[in-house]
Amino acid sequence: MKNDIKPSEITPEATYHNRRAFMKVGFAAGAAVLTGAVYRHFNPTLPVADVAASSTAPAAVLPSEPNPPVVGGARTLLVPNTFEEITHYNNYYEFSTNKSAVAKAAGQFITTPWVVEVSGLVSKPHAFDMMDLLKIEQEERIYRHRCVEGWSMVIPWQGFPLKKLLDLVQPLGTAKYVAFETYYDKAQMPSGKYAGIELPYVEGLRLDEAMHPLTILATGLYGKPMPNQNGAPIRLVVPWKYGFKGIKSIVKITLTDTQPPTTWNKAAADEYGFYSNVNPNVDHPRWSQADEQRIGEYKRQPTLMFNGYADEVASLYSGMDLKQNF
Numbered sequence: 001m002k003n004d005i006k007p008s009e010i011t012p013e014a015t016y017h018n019r020r021a022f023m024k025v026g027f028a029a030g031a032a033v034l035t036g037a038v039y040r041h042f043n044p045t046l047p048v049a050d051v052a053a054s055s056t057a058p059a060a061v062l063p064s065e066p067n068p069p070v071v072g073g074a075r076t077l078l079v080p081n082t083f084e085e086i087t088h089y090n091n092y093y094e095f096s097t098n099k100s101a102v103a104k105a106a107g108q109f110i111t112t113p114w115v116v117e118v119s120g121l122v123s124k125p126h127a128f129d130m131m132d133l134l135k136i137e138q139e140e141r142i143y144r145h146r147c148v149e150g151w152s153m154v155i156p157w158q159g160f161p162l163k164k165l166l167d168l169v170q171p172l173g174t175a176k177y178v179a180f181e182t183y184y185d186k187a188q189m190p191s192g193k194y195a196g197i198e199l200p201y202v203e204g205l206r207l208d209e210a211m212h213p214l215t216i217l218a219t220g221l222y223g224k225p226m227p228n229q230n231g232a233p234i235r236l237v238v239p240w241k242y243g244f245k246g247i248k249s250i251v252k253i254t255l256t257d258t259q260p261p262t263t264w265n266k267a268a269a270d271e272y273g274f275y276s277n278v279n280p281n282v283d284h285p286r287w288s289q290a291d292e293q294r295i296g297e298y299k300r301q302p303t304l305m306f307n308g309y310a311d312e313v314a315s316l317y318s319g320m321d322l323k324q325n326f
């Protein structure tokens with residue numbers, strides 16, 4: 001399919017080579033610790049049955065270009081943030097409202113066993129065990145991440161299109177939205193009661209947004225299982241929307257015919273809308289959204305319409321007033 005290099009993403013040759021080096025090192029190092037299911041991500045052509053047998057294969061046999069992108073925008077050529085940055089600057093209010101304290105606060109979070117219940121307006125409601133979700137072919141997606149607070153990162157996720165899961169449960173013709181819910185356990189998340197938001201954390205998408213090929217359920221990053229602080233074991237990633245739409249540690253997905261409530265909209269409806277598409281032309285009431293601070297960089301940079309994914313997603317909103325539907 002089409003090559004997704006945009007002028008804004010053309011990097012100097014040295015940077016590009018660094019990036020290739022990152023991928024080789026990342027994949028080779030990752031392979032040694034991967035489970036069969038995750039290993040399959042590097043060998044997407046392997047039938048599921050072969051995964052266990054080959055999971056101990058030496059790194060040397062890994063293809064140099066594992067699972068080429070099948071959708072525009074799947075992998076930005078921007079240099080990813082470091083693993084350290086991605087895992088020590090987090091928003092996960094159930095554990096802490098201090099971004100640099102989340103990693104430690106979530107350190108003991110228990111995520112096995114884990115079940116994701118998918119129900120509502122579907123023909124085949126099902127409670128999926130996490131082990132089975134990891135048998136779905138895992139793809140690498142390298143996405144920009146733009147927090148509504150004005151900072152951004154580039155994150156190499158693994159996961160699978162949400163559409164694959166929704167297709168399994170067969171949404172009814174009456175389904176128009178998808179609602180998501182985060183696990184909430186007061187014992188494991190004692191600081192949640194000071195978060196200033198209603199818990200459990202809930203989010204939602206329109207069904208066409210949920211079915212878009214760039215919308216993924218992420219199960220890991222940098223070739224490793226999802227760190228607790230990033231939303232273990234499974235979280236949503238919608239790269240053209242503000243980061244808070246990417247709900248973490250999902251236990252429930254419900255297909256509905258009405259727009260579901262969302263946590264930040266309930267907390268401050270005039271500041272956080274249902275859509276929350278990244279838009280440099282629509283400011284937050286208390287700050288500009290025209291530019292952003294990439295973590296690890298010195299200068300702020302302009303924020304891009306739909307976070308740089310306009311070619312892929314703008315058509316979802318044709319005819320809509322994006323200032324009204326912020």
Ligand SMILES: Nc1nc2c(c(=O)[nH]1)N[C@H]1C(S)=C(S)[C@@H](COP(=O)(O)O)O[C@H]1N2
Nearest residue numbers: 090091092093147182201230243244246248
């Ligand atoms: N359950 C839950 N999901 C959440 C949040 C949260 O506080 N609780 N924070 C959101 C916000 S504001 C952002 S920017 C991203 C941060 O994801 P990261 O820590 O993996 O970068 O998670 C989102 N998902």
Ligand SMILES: [Mo]
Nearest residue numbers: 147148243244
């Ligand atoms: Mo955010």
